[in-house]
Amino acid sequence: MKRRVAALAGVLLALGVASVALAGFVHPRGGRDVEVRLMAGKFAFDPPRLTVEAGDRVTFRIRSRDVTHGFAVEGTGIETTVLPGREARVTVPAAHAGKLRYRCSVVCGPLHPFMVGEIVVRPNPWPLGAGALALAVGFLASAGGLAATRRWDLTRSRALRWLLAWRPLQFALVAPNLAVFTLIVVAGLAGTSTGATNFSTIFVWLVWWGLLVLVLIPLGGRLWCAMCPLPAPAEWIARGAIVEHRVRGFGLGRAWPKALQNIWPAFGALFLLVLFGIVITTRPLVTALLLAGFAVAALGIHLVFDRRAFCRYVCPVGALVGVYANVSPLELRARDLDVCRRCREKACFRGGDAYPCPTFQFPGGGLQRNTYCLLCTECVKACPYDNVAVRVRSFAADLGVSRGRRMDEAWLTLLLLGTALAHSVVKLGPWGTVKSWANFERPTDFALYSALFAGVTLVALPALHLGTAWLSRALARTPGFKLSRLFVDYAYALLPVSLGAWMAFTLAVVAPNLSYVPRVLSDPLGWGWDLFGTRETTWTWMPVAALPWLQLGLVLAGLWGSVRAARAIVAEVIAEPRARRRALLPLTLLLVAIAWAFVTLYFG
Amino acid sequence: MSAVKRVERLAVAIVLLIVAGVPAAVFSYQAMRGPGTRADEVFVVARTVERGGFSPARIVVKQGQRVRLRILAEDVTHGFQLLHFGADAGAIKTGTTKVVEFTAGKTGEFPFYCSVRCSALHMALMGTLIVEP
Numbered sequence: 001m002k003r004r005v006a007a008l009a010g011v012l013l014a015l016g017v018a019s020v021a022l023a024g025f026v027h028p029r030g031g032r033d034v035e036v037r038l039m040a041g042k043f044a045f046d047p048p049r050l051t052v053e054a055g056d057r058v059t060f061r062i063r064s065r066d067v068t069h070g071f072a073v074e075g076t077g078i079e080t081t082v083l084p085g086r087e088a089r090v091t092v093p094a095a096h097a098g099k100l101r102y103r104c105s106v107v108c109g110p111l112h113p114f115m116v117g118e119i120v121v122r123p124n125p126w127p128l129g130a131g132a133l134a135l136a137v138g139f140l141a142s143a144g145g146l147a148a149t150r151r152w153d154l155t156r157s158r159a160l161r162w163l164l165a166w167r168p169l170q171f172a173l174v175a176p177n178l179a180v181f182t183l184i185v186v187a188g189l190a191g192t193s194t195g196a197t198n199f200s201t202i203f204v205w206l207v208w209w210g211l212l213v214l215v216l217i218p219l220g221g222r223l224w225c226a227m228c229p230l231p232a233p234a235e236w237i238a239r240g241a242i243v244e245h246r247v248r249g250f251g252l253g254r255a256w257p258k259a260l261q262n263i264w265p266a267f268g269a270l271f272l273l274v275l276f277g278i279v280i281t282t283r284p285l286v287t288a289l290l291l292a293g294f295a296v297a298a299l300g301i302h303l304v305f306d307r308r309a310f311c312r313y314v315c316p317v318g319a320l321v322g323v324y325a326n327v328s329p330l331e332l333r334a335r336d337l338d339v340c341r342r343c344r345e346k347a348c349f350r351g352g353d354a355y356p357c358p359t360f361q362f363p364g365g366g367l368q369r370n371t372y373c374l375l376c377t378e379c380v381k382a383c384p385y386d387n388v389a390v391r392v393r394s395f396a397a398d399l400g401v402s403r404g405r406r407m408d409e410a411w412l413t414l415l416l417l418g419t420a421l422a423h424s425v426v427k428l429g430p431w432g433t434v435k436s437w438a439n440f441e442r443p444t445d446f447a448l449y450s451a452l453f454a455g456v457t458l459v460a461l462p463a464l465h466l467g468t469a470w471l472s473r474a475l476a477r478t479p480g481f482k483l484s485r486l487f488v489d490y491a492y493a494l495l496p497v498s499l500g501a502w503m504a505f506t507l508a509v510v511a512p513n514l515s516y517v518p519r520v521l522s523d524p525l526g527w528g529w530d531l532f533g534t535r536e537t538t539w540t541w542m543p544v545a546a547l548p549w550l551q552l553g554l555v556l557a558g559l560w561g562s563v564r565a566a567r568a569i570v571a572e573v574i575a576e577p578r579a580r581r582r583a584l585l586p587l588t589l590l591l592v593a594i595a596w597a598f599v600t601l602y603f604g
Numbered sequence: 605m606s607a608v609k610r611v612e613r614l615a616v617a618i619v620l621l622i623v624a625g626v627p628a629a630v631f632s633y634q635a636m637r638g639p640g641t642r643a644d645e646v647f648v649v650a651r652t653v654e655r656g657g658f659s660p661a662r663i664v665v666k667q668g669q670r671v672r673l674r675i676l677a678e679d680v681t682h683g684f685q686l687l688h689f690g691a692d693a694g695a696i697k698t699g700t701t702k703v704v705e706f707t708a709g710k711t712g713e714f715p716f717y718c719s720v721r722c723s724a725l726h727m728a729l730m731g732t733l734i735v736e737p
Contacts, residue, residue, distance in 0.1 A: 064721075064724075066721070067680045067681060067721060067723065068680065068681030068695060068697070068720055068721075068722075081695070081697070082719060083681075083695055084720065084721035085721060106681055106683075106697050106698060107680070107697070107698035107699055108680055108681075108698070109679075109680060139664045167611075168611065168615070171615055175619070175622065177619055178623070179622045179626060180621070180623050182622055182623055182626040182627065183626050183630070186626060186627045186630050187630075190630070192629075192678055192679075193655070193679070194698065194699070196698075196699070197678075197698070197699040233619075236619075241612060242612060242615035242616060242619065243611050243612055244611060244612050337700060456628055476716075519699065523699075524630075525630065525633060525634075526678060526699065527678045528647065528649075528674075528701055529633070529634075529637070535699075536699075536700055589617050
């Protein structure tokens with residue numbers, strides 16, 4: 001059985017690699033001269049997609065419907081400006097099979113960074129090849145034994161132990177971010193309303209989001225929460241101290257309402273945030289008000305309620321980072337649980353020489369997953385037995401922990417996966433109509449977009465997931481299992497592939513827009529400053545040859561992690577090996593289909 | 605004063621420095637920088653009419669004066685023409701500036717306008733140069 005699976009996977013893998021790799025060398029069948037009239041308008045090209053044969057030469061005759069646009073083919077030097085009332089002509093050789101993307105290169109309005117068009121050069125091997133690759137990865141991951149999680153204790157290093165126990169550490173992390181946050185608010189409120197040339201939009205949605213998704217979450221989990229400036233002033237006032245440990249602060253210290261002791265408030269906030277995502281990420285004023293609003297909300301909540309209730313229950317970014325932190329290879333745990341059992345003070349949870357855990361976690365028992373650990377290191381400072389360790393471990397190790405899985409986390413996971421898909425369509429896709437709907441240009445259109453968005457993220461995707469759980473239960477012939485439990489348990493298997501998809505999405509958003517970073521550094525408010533002489537940087541770094549492979553690699557790596565996690569989750573509920581394999585099959589197919597959907601969207 | 609207090613005071617000072625210092629730095633730099641990058645330069649911001657038009661929309665100079673205008677296209681690509689003095693900047697791409705220079709040879713009121721379609725109200729995007737004797 002195992003050999004058959006391996007053989008099948010091998011064949012699929014070979015097919016996938018061959019079809020993707022060969023396409024580059026396929027002899028061009030084209031050679032025609034294709035002429036296309038292209039209409040540029042806010043914020044799309046018409047026609048948005050064009051299909052030609054490899055070897056064709058495409059001459060675009062471009063006119064503008066409204067204001068001045070640009071036309072630049074990604075990864076090439078081909079660029080032209082399209083002034084209203086004048087036709088621009090440009091010839092693009094479609095040498096290689098695959099997808100060529102072009103984008104507007106003159107800032108034309110809020111959604112300018114997402115104004116793209118596509119040339120599909122046939123025979124495009126990506127959808128089929130990547131599908132075969134995804135199937136192969138799925139089958140390979142679902143076979144074979146599960147390796148035990150390995151862990152390396154970083155806190156064996158004396159220097160790191162000293163650093164983590166050093167009281168000003170968190171303040172030292174927060175202070176630089178507070179300075180950036182202040183500039184973001186000032187620039188958003190007082191600076192230009194053109195998103196592409198304002199420090200606030202560029203630094204929040206390009207730099208911060210890019211670093212968060214591409215570096216911090218996959219390597220450090222919730223590390224961002226340890227340095228986040230938004231709740232910091234609130235926490236300082238509530239504690240009555242910035243650096244030092246004070247027993248009595250200014251906060252009222254009330255208990256957070258029992259009914260809201262979950263991440264449903266954060267789920268609601270995240271839903272609104274991603275629904276209005278297109279508006280928020282392109283408007284400096286909205287960005288600044290949103291961030292300032294978070295800080296004010298945190299202030300109100302922290303003054304009334306005990307500990308970091310905002311971060312634990314309300315913050316949408318915290319919830320997003322929290323569920324994905326289960327995939328990260330960094331963890332904070334008790335070193336020896338026996339020490340915790342004998343411990344009477346429980347200083348990590350109740351407070352002692354340092355503050356108690358701001359999110360009500362207890363490393364000595366309850367803390368088995370990363371979801372709610374902010375890595376603020378208070379417990380390291382509080383523990384009188386030096387029994388808190390920070391460790392590096394294999395990716396996604398928390399997904400196999402059955403204790404503490406929750407319905408709210410499962411729904412948040414589904415929302416995040418649906419959002420990755422929806423934002424990939426809206427922001428990276430060439431379809432201008434959807435962009436205008438999401439851009440709140442007309443309330444009725446936005447209502448339609450909201451219905452579609454909610455339909456995908458809150459109805460269709462959860463229904464698909466529930467159907468998979470049902471099928472899995474039916475195939476395993478275990479009708480006694482509660483479907484709601486499988487729905488929750490299986491949701492955790494979605495996390496790696498959805499994080500991989502977010503990373504692939506973020507890479508494609510950030511890479512072509514990087515040149516805005518030196519521009520806004522020189523002129524943060526769009527007032528014509530030139531602090532570093534880089535205000536008119538036009539350089540673009542676009543590793544166009546490597547980008548699709550990187551994106552594919554991220555999605556496939558996520559798929560691998562997801563199927564492995566699915567395997568561990570199925571194994572813990574079903575004992576009989578054959579029933580286990582049958583139960584895993586629908587889940588594997590769902591995960592492969594998800595990965596394939598992303599890859600097709602990006603390259604198809 | 606104990607060491608504890610000193611650390612806490614230092615932290616409070618740093619926080620205040622950040623929260624008050626960043627806005628203060630931004631606004632004082634803008635005030636110091638003056639209206640243009642050069643003393644003899646008039647800094648003109650071009651926005652669509654929906655967002656406020658030219659700023660300033662009224663520029664007053666003396667007859668015979670050498671006039672140097674630096675125009676920043678703030679929201680979309682604009683143009684700048686003041687044909688009475690032969691000044692034409694052509695297209696000014698979003699976020700960039702262009703300079704026009706001319707001598708205000710005659711007195712009177714002269715319109716300048718945007719020469720690249722920038723919105724539905726593009727034709728209304730105008731300003732006035734007033735040359736006083």
